[in-house]
Amino acid sequence: MKLIVGNWKMHGLTAALSEAEALKTALSATPTEARVALCPPATLVHQMSAVLSGSAIETGGQDCHDKPSGAFTGSISAEMLADAGAGLVILGHSERRAAFGETDAQVADKVQAAVAAGLEPIVCVGETLEQRQAGQAVAVVSAQVAGSLPHGLAERTFAVAYEPVWAIGSGLTPSLEQIAEVHAAIRSALIDRLGEAARRVPILYGGSVKPDNAADILATAEVGGALVGGASLRAEDFLPIIRAA
Numbered sequence: 001m002k003l004i005v006g007n008w009k010m011h012g013l014t015a016a017l018s019e020a021e022a023l024k025t026a027l028s029a030t031p032t033e034a035r036v037a038l039c040p041p042a043t044l045v046h047q048m049s050a051v052l053s054g055s056a057i058e059t060g061g062q063d064c065h066d067k068p069s070g071a072f073t074g075s076i077s078a079e080m081l082a083d084a085g086a087g088l089v090i091l092g093h094s095e096r097r098a099a100f101g102e103t104d105a106q107v108a109d110k111v112q113a114a115v116a117a118g119l120e121p122i123v124c125v126g127e128t129l130e131q132r133q134a135g136q137a138v139a140v141v142s143a144q145v146a147g148s149l150p151h152g153l154a155e156r157t158f159a160v161a162y163e164p165v166w167a168i169g170s171g172l173t174p175s176l177e178q179i180a181e182v183h184a185a186i187r188s189a190l191i192d193r194l195g196e197a198a199r200r201v202p203i204l205y206g207g208s209v210k211p212d213n214a215a216d217i218l219a220t221a222e223v224g225g226a227l228v229g230g231a232s233l234r235a236e237d238f239l240p241i242i243r244a245a
């Protein structure tokens with residue numbers, strides 16, 4: 001079953017919950033084969049999980065602190081997200097790595113905190129355009145996977161998302177061959193770390209997934225789902241991506 005996750009980023013006031021309701025209505029009328037989650041801004045997690053209750057659509061966060069509580073003004077812990085109704089959390093998104101200087105080691109600490117709180121982390125990795133042009137995409141992404149996963153994950157449920165930085169919000173996507181190559185490298189980095197347990201970890205693709213390219217991307221080898229930004233904001237755009245899974 002493919003995992004299709006919407007990342008609303010810093011978009012959405014209370015009125016945007018109508019999009020979650022529209023998605024719920026459409027998917028209850030015609031159920032999907034896919035597992036679906038929406039990750040709104042933290043301010044909407046509680047309300048969204050209430051709106052989505054009674055449906056199969058899950059709610060997630062977009063980041064969390066690595067400590068359960070404490071003097072960390074402005075931060076939100078994994079426990080708090082879980083308490084608000086989240087079941088998943090996106091971690092290590094390239095926007096956080098770039099704008100907040102998150103390192104692989106910090107992402108690994110957050111992943112540890114998330115699983116301890118019962119959340120399912122979606123760990124993001126991806127190369128920059130310069131790294132891709134220098135032929136380093138596979139090496140960079142493999143190193144990020146190794147560095148961003150804490151030890152002891154073999155028994156845990158989590159996903160990895162391959163999100164080339166240059167593909168996010170740009171309308172550009174790698175070729176299907178490039179996606180397959182990096183996903184295969186991620187699978188082998190996961191197997192190096194977790195052994196055979198790694199075969200069940202979904203590897204999502206993210207970066208300019210749209211209704212018109214979703215089917216091809218989702219049919220590519222080792223693509224276990226999609227992490228969708230802009231096209232997840234409106235149910236009418238997100239639904240065809242979900243239906244393509």
Ligand code: PEP
Binds near residue numbers: 007163167206229231
């Ligand atoms: C993202 O931010 O995770 C993302 C994939 O964005 P977009 O789909 O808008 O490229």
